[in-house]
Amino acid sequence: DAGITQSPRHKVTETGTPVTLRCHQTENHRYMYWYRQDPGHGLRLIHYSYGVKDTDKGEVSDGYSVSRSKTEDFLLTLESATSSQTSVYFCAISEGGSSYNEQFFGPGTRLTVL
Amino acid sequence: DQQVKQNSPSLSVQEGRISILNCDYTNSMFDYFLWYKKYPAEGPTFLISISSIKDKNEDGRFTVFLNKSAKHLSLHIVPSQPGDSAVYFCAASALYNNNDMRFGAGTRLTVKP
Numbered sequence: 001d002a003g004i005t006q007s008p009r010h011k012v013t014e015t016g017t018p019v020t021l022r023c024h025q026t027e028n029h030r031y032m033y034w035y036r037q038d039p040g041h042g043l044r045l046i047h048y049s050y051g052v053k054d055t056d057k058g059e060v061s062d063g064y065s066v067s068r069s070k071t072e073d074f075l076l077t078l079e080s081a082t083s084s085q086t087s088v089y090f091c092a093i094s095e096g097g098s099s100y101n102e103q104f105f106g107p108g109t110r111l112t113v114l
Numbered sequence: 115d116q117q118v119k120q121n122s123p124s125l126s127v128q129e130g131r132i133s134i135l136n137c138d139y140t141n142s143m144f145d146y147f148l149w150y151k152k153y154p155a156e157g158p159t160f161l162i163s164i165s166s167i168k169d170k171n172e173d174g175r176f177t178v179f180l181n182k183s184a185k186h187l188s189l190h191i192v193p194s195q196p197g198d199s200a201v202y203f204c205a206a207s208a209l210y211n212n213n214d215m216r217f218g219a220g221t222r223l224t225v226k227p
Contacts, residue, residue, distance in 0.1 A: 004157075031213070040219050041219055042118070042120075042220050043158070043203065043217040045213075045214060045215065048213050050213070058214060059214065059216075092157075102148075102160045102163070103160065103215070104157075104159075105157030105158045105159070106157050108157055
């Protein structure tokens with residue numbers, strides 16, 4: 001199994017509070033991704049990174065920011081959490097861009113915003 | 115705008131029989147397609163993929179078929195086993211935007227012993 005961990009695995013927070021989710025990899029892969037999974041939508045890309053300090057927006061980036069200061073860590077921040085951000089969040093990594101490279105997923109973080 | 119659609123939320127088959135999971139897409143620029151399998155409380159895991167230059171790819175019990183003219187792909191599992199019970203996601207990406215992989219909503223497969 002690819003070495004990907006996510007923390008925390010579960011979190012309950014209140015509307016308006018900041019939340020940071022962490023993804024850590026031990027594979028030294030260049031690309032890292034944050035997805036959210038919601039019923040009826042599958043997985044949707046929030047942000048991705050193609051190197052240290054290199055990030056870009058995905059399909060559903062509004063309300064989220066990311067940072068990557070080290071190859072192994074990719075942080076997802078909700079500056080002011082809203083109930084619509086209640087979801088399961090998955091981090092993924094790949095050696096190259098997603099078209100022709102398999103993505104390896106972490107175990108997920110279940111976030112509930114009350 | 116869901117560009118990848120899995121219209122069957124669930125599928126139930128008997129052990130030993132064939133499972134056929136379907137996926138449709140709308141973006142003609144997609145040129146690479148993947149299937150992921152997901153068990154509860156785990157992340158998705160890659161199962162099989164196919165490039166748009168092919169119409170079939172086989173890996174053991176799993177075969178993916180691609181019909182570009184119909185913008186349709188399917189995953190065949192033969193024979194189905196109880197351990198195949200999971201949610202299956204279809205995904206697609208395009209070379210021009212190869213970091214934006216689009217996923218379908220998933221199909222929950224149940225294989226009954």
